[in-house]
Amino acid sequence: MIEMQVDGRDIEAREGETILAALKREGIQVPTLCYMEGLLPSGSCRMCVVEMEGAAGLIPSCSYPVAQGMKIQTRSPKVLEARKTIVELLLGNHPDDCLYCVRSGKCDLQQLAQTMGVRQRSFRGKKNQMEKDVSGPIVRDPEKCILCGRCVRVCEEVQGIGAIEFVGRGCRSYIGTAFDQGLNVSTCVNCGQCIVACPTGALSEHSSINDVVAALTDPNRMVVVQHAPSVSVSLGEEFGVEPGQDVDGKMVAALRRVGFDRVFDTSFTADLTIMEEASELAARISGGGVLPMFTSCSPGWIKFVEQFYPDLIPNLSSCKSPQQMMGAVIKSYFAEREKIDPARIVSVSIMPCTAKKFECDRPEMAPNHVPDVDYVLTTREAAQLLRMFGVDLLAMTPEEADTPFGERSTAGKIFGASGGVMEAAVRTAHFLLTGKELDRLDMQPLRGMKGAKEIRAKIGDLEVGAAVVSGLGNARKLLEEIRAGRKDLHFIEFMTCPGGCINGGGQPIGSDPDAARARMQALYRIDQVESLRVSHKNTQVARLYEEYLGKPLGKKSHQLLHTHYNARDIL
Amino acid sequence: MNDVESVLKKFPRAGRDALIPILQEVQESMGYLSRDAVARISKHLDLPATKIYGVATFYNQFRFQPRGKHHFTVCRGTACHVKGSNRVMEMAEKMLKLKAGETSRDRVFSLETVACMGACGLSPVMSLNGEFHAKVTPQKLVKIIQECRETESKNEC
Numbered sequence: 010m011i012e013m014q015v016d017g018r019d020i021e022a023r024e025g026e027t028i029l030a031a032l033k034r035e036g037i038q039v040p041t042l043c044y045m046e047g048l049l050p051s052g053s054c055r056m057c058v059v060e061m062e063g064a065a066g067l068i069p070s071c072s073y074p075v076a077q078g079m080k081i082q083t084r085s086p087k088v089l090e091a092r093k094t095i096v097e098l099l100l101g102n103h104p105d106d107c108l109y110c111v112r113s114g115k116c117d118l119q120q121l122a123q124t125m126g127v128r129q130r131s132f133r134g135k136k137n138q139m140e141k142d143v144s145g146p147i148v149r150d151p152e153k154c155i156l157c158g159r160c161v162r163v164c165e166e167v168q169g170i171g172a173i174e175f176v177g178r179g180c181r182s183y184i185g186t187a188f189d190q191g192l193n194v195s196t197c198v199n200c201g202q203c204i205v206a207c208p209t210g211a212l213s214e215h216s217s218i219n220d221v222v223a224a225l226t227d228p229n230r231m232v233v234v235q236h237a238p239s240v241s242v243s244l245g246e247e248f249g250v251e252p253g254q255d256v257d258g259k260m261v262a263a264l265r266r267v268g269f270d271r272v273f274d275t276s277f278t279a280d281l282t283i284m285e286e287a288s289e290l291a292a293r294i295s296g297g298g299v300l301p302m303f304t305s306c307s308p309g310w311i312k313f314v315e316q317f318y319p320d321l322i323p324n325l326s327s328c329k330s331p332q333q334m335m336g337a338v339i340k341s342y343f344a345e346r347e348k349i350d351p352a353r354i355v356s357v358s359i360m361p362c363t364a365k366k367f368e369c370d371r372p373e374m375a376p377n378h379v380p381d382v383d384y385v386l387t388t389r390e391a392a393q394l395l396r397m398f399g400v401d402l403l404a405m406t407p408e409e410a411d412t413p414f415g416e417r418s419t420a421g422k423i424f425g426a427s428g429g430v431m432e433a434a435v436r437t438a439h440f441l442l443t444g445k446e447l448d449r450l451d452m453q454p455l456r457g458m459k460g461a462k463e464i465r466a467k468i469g470d471l472e473v474g475a476a477v478v479s480g481l482g483n484a485r486k487l488l489e490e491i492r493a494g495r496k497d498l499h500f501i502e503f504m505t506c507p508g509g510c511i512n513g514g515g516q517p518i519g520s521d522p523d524a525a526r527a528r529m530q531a532l533y534r535i536d537q538v539e540s541l542r543v544s545h546k547n548t549q550v551a552r553l554y555e556e557y558l559g560k561p562l563g564k565k566s567h568q569l570l571h572t573h574y575n576a577r578d579i580l
Numbered sequence: 581m582n583d584v585e586s587v588l589k590k591f592p593r594a595g596r597d598a599l600i601p602i603l604q605e606v607q608e609s610m611g612y613l614s615r616d617a618v619a620r621i622s623k624h625l626d627l628p629a630t631k632i633y634g635v636a637t638f639y640n641q642f643r644f645q646p647r648g649k650h651h652f653t654v655c656r657g658t659a660c661h662v663k664g665s666n667r668v669m670e671m672a673e674k675m676l677k678l679k680a681g682e683t684s685r686d687r688v689f690s691l692e693t694v695a696c697m698g699a700c701g702l703s704p705v706m707s708l709n710g711e712f713h714a715k716v717t718p719q720k721l722v723k724i725i726q727e728c729r730e731t732e733s734k735n736e737c
């Protein structure tokens with residue numbers, strides 16, 4: 010233990026930690042901008058400065074280690090003045106656009122200006138003047154960028170991509186791509202992790218709200234909506250609910266109020282995905298197919314393989330993602346059942362994800378030029394839609410999703426957490442291969458926020474090597490092992506975002522760092538208390554096969570539920 | 581084997597620290613850093629192309645477009661600045677419709693700046709295809725550019 014003094018009070022700190030960490034435990038809030046939990050501090054913004062006895066200048070608390078006998082001032086006039094000046098300098102060339110800004114109300118910069126009591130413009134610099142990049146699902150508005158570097162670090166250090174970087178030098182530097190091209194032709198996989206990391210409105214998703222509102226008000230359209238497994242455990246946060254509360258029934262009711270003609274649950278097609286994917290795995294194992302097989306439900310991950318590991322494309326499962334499977338059965342089976350022209354259906358999905366916007370626009374996902382899914386809204390956009398339509402989520406009486414795609418097992422629900430797809434798949438693969446249910450359905454080693462997890466599962470006589478990876482930086486490590494000849498794995502779940510969809514790039518902004526963990530626990534709580542826990546017992550899925558698809562991997566399934574991938578040449 | 585390959589051959593199994601020398605040599609032999617060149621270097625060093633672009637734009641010496649037939653280099657050093665090189669630069673930008681680092685679409689003109697040419701006694705200075713011009717005024721520059729245009733139109737007929 011280290012003893013030190015803060016603002017005249019004695020406190021204890023731990024060996025090796027930073028001043029910031031010690032202060033946080035003491036209930037002392039220090040503003041930060043460039044600092045990111047879990048990554049090494051870069052110490053570049055100096056927002057977090059404190060005064061240290063004996064030091065000539067102020068020191069950045071996020072990167073300065075504690076020491077025995079240290080005396081720190083966190084709120085001396087010098088400290089407060091310095092912090093205020095930093096904010097004022099940042100505002101010097103910032104557009105005064107809060108009224109029109111997507112981030113208003115959740116913006117760290119705006120918040121800091123309030124906290125520091127900035128009441129007038131002190132520096133009048135030339136306003137940033139740069140064009141927005143609206144080339145893809147991720148919108149970049151460099152005028153609002155304060156060059157904190159968080160997006161660059163997430164993209165490179167967490168996701169292993171490096172699509173964006175500081176370009177140029179000094180006061181003319183900005184965040185850009187190689188040769189200043191649009192993000193759409195860069196290596197960006199549209200994961201949206203940079204959006205969640207950004208403290209300002211410089212990064213956001215391309216909004217589809219106006220398109221959805223137009224469809225909802227068009228009497229000639231039937232508008233259906235699906236919602237992803239992880240949305241019901243995060244949407245509440247947008248309305249002030251504690252992270253980790255499941256608002257599933259209320260959300261279904263609210264979406265009906267908004268005017269959607271049908272509300273379907275993407276967890277239903279997660280169950281369908283498991284039927285197809287577990288069958289594909291069994292076929293590959295018994296038929297000598299390419300192993301290990303990789304899951305294919307995370308569109309950022311798919312683009313990642315297409316551009317960085319094209320030699321491993323044959324390892325990808327050919328299954329479409331649950332979102333796209335739902336889109337496909339809506340515009341085929343459902344349309345036929347309802348006797349409606351598929352071209353009259355507008356298919357909307359609510360996703361925790363920005364890459365889903367890219368996925369639904371892929372040409373392979375639009376047979377005969379009719380897209381399986383028309384518009385994707387992120388969790389954030391869905392919340393805005395509810396607010397715009399004056400629907401009070403929390404006041405709703407819970408309702409159930411619609412047939413024929415409303416029933417789900419909890420195996421389909423835990424798709425929203427890293428490890429969930431694997432757990433669901435092993436449950437069903439065991440049944441398909443042995444005819445018996447697993448004794449214990451829970452697979453603890455596959456759960457939790459860790460970036461890489463592995464188990465060896467016994468399925469009958471077969472020992473299956475299974476791995477679960479989330480965060481593309483972690484994916485790179487495992488893929489390099491496989492390229493180097495690692496052979497003991499049969500099936501690997503890859504999720505683009507660290508921790509899975511519960512921590513997706515389309516999830517609420519400004520939640521505390523533990524929110525993702527709470528959302529994950531909420532999913533496993535549902536798995537614990539409900540009784541339908543395996544995908545192969547979903548009666549509506551069984552009926553879909555009986556009435557329409559035939560059997561898993563059958564001809565119709567192949568047409569509707571499977572896809573192919575292409576190597577991408579990208580700078 | 582093209583220019584990039586022959587440069588990279590000199591840097592087998594190179595790490596990130598070789599980036600600047602590689603960029604310098606590639607630019608030396610090709611005159612600029614093309615997209616293809618950056619993509620190739622990116623593969624060789626296992627470094628994202630964006631990173632390379634970020635590093636290269638940090639330094640004034642790298643260009644990303646080929647030089648034009650008439651390549652203007654305007655000195656923006658302190659001495660030249662004091663003697664009005666900013667007005668020379670403004671005139672160059674206006675007449676050529678180019679910014680520093682750019683090349684005209686027809687690849688006839690290109691413009692760049694340097695920090696100091698080491699001829700401060702003759703400031704403001706500029707060079708055209710390596711040929712040195714002392715005590716340049718905006719008016720002088722106009723004449724030089726017009727002469728270039730004339731040779732061009734003669735070549736055309």
Ligand code: SF4
Pocket residue numbers: 103104105106107108110111112113114116117118119153209210211
């Ligand atoms: S980024 Fe923040 S400070 Fe800037 S205009 Fe948007 S809300 Fe206001």
Ligand code: SF4
Pocket residue numbers: 147160163164168170171172173196197198199200201202203204
């Ligand atoms: S969306 Fe993901 S891949 Fe694209 S720039 Fe942001 S962090 Fe990088």
Ligand code: SF4
Pocket residue numbers: 153154155156157158159160161184203206207208209211212
């Ligand atoms: S875009 Fe956002 S995260 Fe990236 S440097 Fe600018 S302000 Fe920071």
Ligand code: FES
Pocket residue numbers: 040041042043044051052053054055056057058069070071072
């Ligand atoms: S938060 Fe400490 S220097 Fe930026």
